[in-house]
Amino acid sequence: MASREIIVPGNDKLNVSRNFNLPHSPGIRAGDFIFLSGMLSTDPQTGERSPGTMAHETRQTLTNMRHLLESAGSSLERVVKINVLIYDMLEFENMNAVYRQFFPKDPPARTTCGVQLSAGMKIEIECIALA
Amino acid sequence: MKIERIVVPPPCPGLDMAAGYGWVQSSAIRAGAYLFVSGVLPIDPQTGERLQGTLTSEAHRAFQNLKLVLESAGSSLERLAQVRAMIYDRIEYDALNRVYRQYVPSGPPARTVWSVRIMDAFKVQLDAIAVI
Numbered sequence: 001m002a003s004r005e006i007i008v009p010g011n012d013k014l015n016v017s018r019n020f021n022l023p024h025s026p027g028i029r030a031g032d033f034i035f036l037s038g039m040l041s042t043d044p045q046t047g048e049r050s051p052g053t054m055a056h057e058t059r060q061t062l063t064n065m066r067h068l069l070e071s072a073g074s075s076l077e078r079v080v081k082i083n084v085l086i087y088d089m090l091e092f093e094n095m096n097a098v099y100r101q102f103f104p105k106d107p108p109a110r111t112t113c114g115v116q117l118s119a120g121m122k123i124e125i126e127c128i129a130l131a
Numbered sequence: 132m133k134i135e136r137i138v139v140p141p142p143c144p145g146l147d148m149a150a151g152y153g154w155v156q157s158s159a160i161r162a163g164a165y166l167f168v169s170g171v172l173p174i175d176p177q178t179g180e181r182l183q184g185t186l187t188s189e190a191h192r193a194f195q196n197l198k199l200v201l202e203s204a205g206s207s208l209e210r211l212a213q214v215r216a217m218i219y220d221r222i223e224y225d226a227l228n229r230v231y232r233q234y235v236p237s238g239p240p241a242r243t244v245w246s247v248r249i250m251d252a253f254k255v256q257l258d259a260i261a262v263i
Contacts, residue, residue, distance in 0.1 A: 032134045032163060080136060080160040081167035081260070089248050100155045106138045107149075110156035111170030111258040113217055114248025130134050130162055 002031030007072040013047035014064050016040070026068055029131055034074055038085070038126040039065055040118065049119060054086070054094040057123045062102045069129055078130040079108040085124040089114040095123060137161040142203035145179035146196060152179075159200055161263065166206050168259045170217070171197045172250065181251055186223040189255040190230035197257050198234070206261040211240035215258040221246045223254070 007027040008015055017024045017037065027036040041057035042064055043050040050060050066076050086095055092112065108127070117124050139159035141147040148154040148169065159168040173182045173192035176199055182192050194208075201207050218227050224244060232239070240259075249256045 078136060080162045080165075082156075083258070089250055092250060096153070096155055103155055106136075107155045107157055109158070109160045109167040109169040110154070111215070111217075111256065112250060113170070113245065113256065115245075128167065130136055 003029065005029045007034065007068070009064070009068045010071040011044055011067060013044055014042055014067060016042055016047070019047050027072060029072060032131050034069065034072055034129045034131050036065065036068060036127050036129070038083075038124040039068075040121045040124050049121065051119075051121060054091040054122050055098050057121065058095050058098040058125075059101075061123060061125050062099065065125060065127065066102070072131070074129045074131055076102055077106075079103075079127050080130060081128045082108045082110045083126045084110060084112040085115050085117060085126075086112065087114065087117050087122045091122065134163040139166070139200070139204045142199040143176035145174055145176045146199065147179070159204055161204060164262050165212075166201065166204050166261045166263055168197065168200055168261065171200060171257045171259070172253050173255060181253070183251075183253060186218065186226045186254045187230055189253060190227055193255045193257045194230065194234040197259060201259075201261055205263050208234055209238075210263070211235065211259055211261045213241045213260045215243050215245055217245045217247050217249055217256040217258065219246070219249055219252075219254045227255070 006025045024037045039061050041050045041060040138157045141158040156169045173189040
């Protein structure tokens, strides 16, 4: 049987599900794959939500995602699929421009859609990566 | 041994969203037995032109494009595992299903339908995971 284990960020402040008492894990490693929960922009110093411009939230969320993946022995280069949820499709280019800096080569498959997000945040990102 | 992460090139020039639209995404990524496909839209596979129309016409085009991506990677519509079918308005749910069942007539994949805003005011987007 394949393993199933919970993965957590090295930085405790970024363990949002525990700090906000939410019923999900930061991520699950299942066999060769890692499944991450949807991530919002969080300040790595305080653990508080870090709302701002689409560029800011995208940068902070992907920075935190990189940290979580690396805490689990994976990396952004090992991401196979990303789902990007944004509050308004008019901001797509603002997201895409910052996103490009994190995936300069062979980017993952990606699906973007516009939805209403928690707490007025502008972007939420979830992914599947190789362990 | 670590599974290799393989970038699947777009099956046709029009479906190269990175080159044509500047979107930072690969057409699909193969990892082991699985194929992860970027959201597929109703775009002309040769020219890349957006083919906005009715939900029915957009769903047909999106499914045909998904078929192209899957088959170019050695998979097929019959090998789909999970689909997120995104539509612009729940009121078109039945219209989606009418087209949808033509492309997966037997043993259809697991599916969730999301009513969301889609790029460029498209009415349909298909997000898929398949096995090779």
